[in-house]
Amino acid sequence: MRTKWLHSSNELSLSLMLDKIEKNKFVSPKELSRLIGLIYTSAWNNDWAEALSFLMHLSGSNKAMLVLSIPSQHQPLIMEFHTNFDYEPDVLARYSATTAQDPYYQQSLVFSEGDCICFDKQLVIQTVAHQTYQNEVLSPLNAHQILGAVLLRNTIADAYVSVNRGELDLPYSEDDILLIEMLVPHFQQALKMFMSLQLYREYLSISQRVIEQNSEALLVCDKDAAVHLCNPVARQLIERSPWLEMHDNTLQITKQSLSTWFKSKCAKVASKCGQGINFGFSETIDTTSEHLTISVNALSQTSTRSEIKLACCLVTLSCGNVPNWQLVKLNFKLTASELSLVQNLYSKMKLKAISQRDGVSYNTLRSHLKSVFRKTQVSSQSELFIRLMELS
Numbered sequence: 001m002r003t004k005w006l007h008s009s010n011e012l013s014l015s016l017m018l019d020k021i022e023k024n025k026f027v028s029p030k031e032l033s034r035l036i037g038l039i040y041t042s043a044w045n046n047d048w049a050e051a052l053s054f055l056m057h058l059s060g061s062n063k064a065m066l067v068l069s070i071p072s073q074h075q076p077l078i079m080e081f082h083t084n085f086d087y088e089p090d091v092l093a094r095y096s097a098t099t100a101q102d103p104y105y106q107q108s109l110v111f112s113e114g115d116c117i118c119f120d121k122q123l124v125i126q127t128v129a130h131q132t133y134q135n136e137v138l139s140p141l142n143a144h145q146i147l148g149a150v151l152l153r154n155t156i157a158d159a160y161v162s163v164n165r166g167e168l169d170l171p172y173s174e175d176d177i178l179l180i181e182m183l184v185p186h187f188q189q190a191l192k193m194f195m196s197l198q199l200y201r202e203y204l205s206i207s208q209r210v211i212e213q214n215s216e217a218l219l220v221c222d223k224d225a226a227v228h229l230c231n232p233v234a235r236q237l238i239e240r241s242p243w244l245e246m247h248d249n250t251l252q253i254t255k256q257s258l259s260t261w262f263k264s265k266c267a268k269v270a271s272k273c274g275q276g277i278n279f280g281f282s283e284t285i286d287t288t289s290e291h292l293t294i295s296v297n298a299l300s301q302t303s304t305r306s307e308i309k310l311a312c313c314l315v316t317l318s319c320g321n322v323p324n325w326q327l328v329k330l331n332f333k334l335t336a337s338e339l340s341l342v343q344n345l346y347s348k349m350k351l352k353a354i355s356q357r358d359g360v361s362y363n364t365l366r367s368h369l370k371s372v373f374r375k376t377q378v379s380s381q382s383e384l385f386i387r388l389m390e391l392s
Contacts, residue, residue, distance in 0.1 A: 027058055027179055036186050043190035044197065048080040055183070056082060059176050061163035062142050067099075068152070068159040068191055078159075078194075083142075091140045098137065103130045104146050108160065113153040114188070116181050118172055119146040142166045147176055149184045151191060159191050210314075217317035219251065221296075223270035225263050226250050228312055237317050243292050244317070251315070258283055258294070265296040269313035272298060284347050291347075293318045323388040331391060332375045341368045345381060346388065 035058060038051035048066055056064040062085055068078035081092060099105055104119055111117055138144070141164075148162030163180075165172065210218045210229045217234035219227050227249050230238075238244045238251070245252045253259040265281045284293045295316040323346070329339045344354050351369070355362045378384045 027175070031058060032179075032182065035183070039183070039186050039190045040193070043194040046078075046194065048078070049082060052080055052082045055161075056084065056163060059147070059163045059172075059179055060169075061147075061165055062169070063164040064162070065164075066159075066161045066187075068157060068194075070157055071155065077157075077198075078191075085142060087141060091137065095137050095141065098133070101133050102138070103133065104138075104143075108148070108150065111150050111153075113150055114184060116149045116177060116184065117147070118177055145169065145172060147172045147180055149180050149187070151184065151187045157191070157195065159187075161187055217319075219315040219317070220312045221251060221266050221270075221315050222312050223267040224250070225252075225266045234317055237319055241292060241319060253294070262294060262296070266313055266315075269296050269298050270311050291319070323391050327391050328388060332372075334372065334375060335368075338368050338372050338375075341365060342372055342384070342388070345369075346385065 035051065035054050038054055042048040042051045052064040052066060056062070063081070063083045065082075066078060066080045067076050069076045079096065095102070107119075108117055143164045144167040145165040146162055147164075148160055150160050152159040161180075161183075163176075210220055210231050213231055214233060216231075217237045218229075218231050219234050220229040221227055227246065238246055243254050243258075245254060251262075253262055261281075261283055269281070281296050284291055293316075295318075297314045297316070325339065325343060328334065328342070334342065341354065345351075351362060351365050354360070355365055372384065373379060376384055376387050378387055
């Protein structure tokens with residue numbers, strides 16, 4: 001495959017740009033100004049249709065495409081595809097699923113951020129796989145001549161824009177190439193603005209959910225346990241709890257072992273933020289009269305379009321009175337083994353974990369639990385906990 005490499009648009013001076021605009025035969029300053037305005041508007045409202053359609057028109061292309069991907073995500077943040085011809089929907093779906101096999105795309109990976117690329121009309125297909133891809137995907141999409149640019153290529157994002165012409169169309173000219181070169185810095189700035197807006201909207205969405213929650217104590221903490229959001233319920237709980245303190249806007253736990261646990265879990269969960277991984281950790285402090293449960297969870301996915309997340313985690317606090325265990329034992333006539341099981345379950349332990357820790361078979365624990373259910377006249381652990389709280 002032969003390609004024509006063009007110097008980075010960032011190297012073009014403003015005076016050279018203006019000089020080239022004057023010499024441009026088919027794009028007037030007014031048209032260029034309109035297209036640049038559409039690009040920035042698209043970033044604001046996340047609707048790229050008009051900008052890409054106008055780019056397709058000005059460049060005399062049959063297709064225009066814009067893709068923005070986050071390296072850690074499987075799905076692109078933006079994948080806009082506009083044509084002036086009809087095609088089978090499954091062809092585009094096939095392309096989206098197999099972009100990595102596209103010989104054009106493969107060769108574009110060697111270029112850097114800001115580079116413009118013009119692939120020659122005649123492709124030199126070197127492998128059977130490339131020929132098959134050309135026949136099954138590229139030809140149905142009428143993609144024979146490709147002009148594009150690498151907009152972003154770093155550890156945060158990868159983005160490119162491209163326009164296509166068909167096999168029988170005229171090759172892209174120097175004027176077409178100039179147009180793309182002039183648009184690159186504007187596309188770059190618009191995409192950076194778009195990502196900042198997505199992050200801001202994500203933050204507002206999280207803020208609204210956390211602040212408006214009036215039945216749970218919720219906080220949003222970063223990897224260092226610094227508090228970014230704290231709803232009124234959580235603030236009240238922290239003020240009255242003997243185990244919790246807020247110093248320099250950082251949540252601190254007075255029990256050293258739990259403090260170390262909390263900081264390590266905040267760091268671990270926050271580091272996975274935005275990777276589509278849902279997991280969390282929970283720990284409980286028990287005294288003779290009260291318990292505190294702290295849960296650290298990944299922020300849930302809130303948008304199918306946005307994969308950019310705050311590097312934070314969701315912290316949930318719950319505090320309540322501990323049941324009077326002696327009264328529980330006497331009232332329900334529980335054996336020592338049954339009481340121990342109930343206390344462990346109340347501390348959020350699972351039967352499997354209790355079995356492994358105490359060396360008691362899982363079936364034995366289930367038998368104890370059935371006996372507890374019978375004595376307390378309940379049919380589930382939820383009902384059991386409610387019954388226990390009656391004796392707190």
